[in-house]
Amino acid sequence: MGAVLGASTKDIKAYHDVLTEITRRRIAVEIRRSTEPEVQRIPIEARVNSAFVDAMNRGGGRLKLVDARPSLAEAQSAAARLVIKLAEV
Known part of the structure; x- marks a missing residue:
């Protein structure tokens, strides 16, 4: 999530805010297996x-x-x- 707004996965509120912002901005997120x-x-x-x-x-x-x-x-x-x-x- 740091790629979007710099949120640490340890900061659950910031992490949640980033997920909300991704949806609001309609940022395409693709999850693939590496x-x-x-x-x-x-x-x-x-x-x-x-x-x-x-x-x-x-x-x-x-x-x-x-x-x-x-x-x-x-x-x-x-x-x-x-x-x-x-x-x-």
């Missing part, structure tokens, strides 16, 4: 360039980037600009 446990794919669809990030929640508000397109380096740069804490890659 061969790697705990990996979350976050797709970004845009008119010019679409992208995705595969990440794992590492606690303490940090993400571990597993894969990204167009590139892992661009995802790391975007995380830095957005002040997203990354765990070791």
